[in-house]
Amino acid sequence: MKPLIRSIAVGAALFAVGAVMLERAKAGSDEFFPPVTDPLTRQECGSCHMAFPAGLLPARSWQKMMGELDNHFGDDASVDAATARQITTYLVAHAADSAGHGDMRRWLRRVPASAAPQRITELPKWVREHREVSPREWTRKEIASKVNCVACHVDAERGYFEDD
Amino acid sequence: MQTLSRFMFLAALTVMSVAQAAPRDDILAAYAAQAKAGDAAFAGVSAVRGEALHRDRHAGGKADSPSCTSCHGENTRAAGRTPVGKTIDPVAVSVAPTRYTDAAKVEKWFRRNCREVLGRECSAREKGDWLAFMITQ
Known part of the structure; x- marks a missing residue:
């Protein structure tokens, strides 16, 4: 009986270690960005385009964006003040440079601390990661726009942006 | 027994769709009342006018969205x-029965989309007409 309990304990411990390592691997890779978990943020930011993971931009970028929603890349995406506050709080707390996302700092490489970039697709790292995509491919009808991550990254909604 | 459970199921479905129709009817009634308050000659919302508003090409809005159908498509049920x-759920009530049941959400999208398509906010009459059209779809 005792050996059985011991092997169960060892198995559970190994499983736990494996799970932790897997999480670390995901967080440390350029291909996993935790998806938005706040339902309000997911709904409001995900109506016209995918609700982009907060870890794709630094906090200062989200703050600037949330203050200019009436002209959101040329569109009116304004929300009421209480909604804007809640969304901003979530995005800032989960931004690329937030406390819990130390590994995401690599994503912001070569982004000046004084800049608050607004377009994810203009981050040096994003441009670098997509350099092998030809201009002709971007114009494919199913893609529509560089903002349409899921056209190529089929699991983007779940946070996975591996090469497809 | 099977007949009874089928009856119960259908009854539940009916109650559910009635429950969703009520807030939508309230929203429609509010737009009609607002239109009437602004124009004594207003004789009620019109699904026919709503369809024209939905399908017509308008000037004044953005170049890539001259019509509601620019994004929502010609077929209201698709x-x-x-x-x-990004995919947008169909706008027809027959295939999207939970739509237009939250007044604040309806207002938010009219505000945004009328500006995109018409270059201005829609009047209460236009909103009522458009909603009346979608209810027939």
Whole structure:
């Protein structure tokens, strides 16, 4: 009986270690960005385009964006003040440079601390990661726009942006 | 027994769709009342006018969205697509029975989309007409 309990304990411990390592691997890779978990943020930011993971931009970028929603890349995406506050709080707390996302700092490489970039697709790292995509491919009808991550990254909604 | 459970199921479905129709009817009634308050000659919302508003090409809005159908598509019962490629659920009530049941959400999208398509906010009459059209769809 005792050996059985011991092997169960060892198995559970190994499983736990494996799970932790897997999480670390995901967080440390350029291909996993935790998806938005706040339902309000997911709904409001995900109506016209995918609700982009907060870890794709630094906090200062989200703050600037949330203050200019009436002209959101040329569109009116304004929300009421209480909604804007809640969304901003979530995005800032989960931004690329937030406390819990130390590994995401690599994503912001070569982004000046004084800049608050607004377009994810203009981050040096994003441009670098997509350099092998030809201009002709971007114009494919199913893609529509560089903002349409899921056209190529089929699991983007779940946070996975591996090469497809 | 099977007949009874089928009856119960259908009854439940009916109650559910009635429950969703009520807030939508309230929203429609509020737009009609607002239109009437602004124009004594207003004789009620019109699904026919609403369909024209939905399908016509308008000037004044953005070049890539001259019509509601630019994003929502010609078929109200089929999915639409935003300019950046995200799918939009169909707008017809028959296939999207939970739509237009939250007044604040309805207002938010009229405000945004009328500006995109018409270059201005829609009047209460236009909103009522458009909603009346979608209810027939």
